[in-house]
Amino acid sequence: MKSFTNNIRTIFFVFICSFAVAGTFASCNKKLKTTELIITKADGNVLSVTAEMAVTPEEREYGFMERKKIPDGTGMIFIFEKDEVLRFWMKNTPTALSIAYIDRNGIIKEIFDMQPFSLEGIESSSSVRYALEVPKGWYAKNGIKPGDKIRLNF
Template structure:
């Protein structure tokens, strides 16, 4: 009886570990030495999807966001035209390393928000969450879009 319970506990642990390691297109994970957090995301990969982004939305669930992908990596700048909710923008390189965080982008502001010269992905989340979860340059992101490159936190 005790042996069966041990085997079931071990299997549960192993299966749980496999599930945690699985990357999904609708989820990103970020980690650093202070925190690890998961966001449900929509992908914006095509120019049309990236152009529309989160415009005209009146709200977004707390642990949700949009992941913009730029392949190949390139200089990017965002603005908040027609965006109704304040956002944090997390700029990421090809390896999944956060290179810049812009906190509290102002709805409707047309000022360009520069991400750098070699941006592979940008995660937009509700304003204030980058600070809450200590997301900063050097944090690591995991998502299946990094699987073809030198991912520092592979799936």
């Protein structure tokens, strides 16, 4: 009887947790606000990227999960409340991405490429405030490098 009661409790717990997780993901499938980010390269050339804004913990956790197509010239900016070492992975993300870690002054500190579905954590080597994900290779194709500056319009 004790085993039966424990099984019922386990099933109930899994059932409740499933609804909690589904609710979190459902709320992250909503359309995020966007902003136009202006990037000034070291040579003075300027370009822009239209970025969805991931502000809440749920939005940041979900990110580009399940997205099969991310158009060139678009991305997602992850906005954190304080400077910290950030770590991203590609769980449930089918599209290859490049990520830039950005300090609170808008300076790109590092850029990394990330592989679809990889569980390898890509960690910033110093505390930063933002991360900008774009389609893989976009930074290289546009000559964007660490030290370039992003004007943050939010």
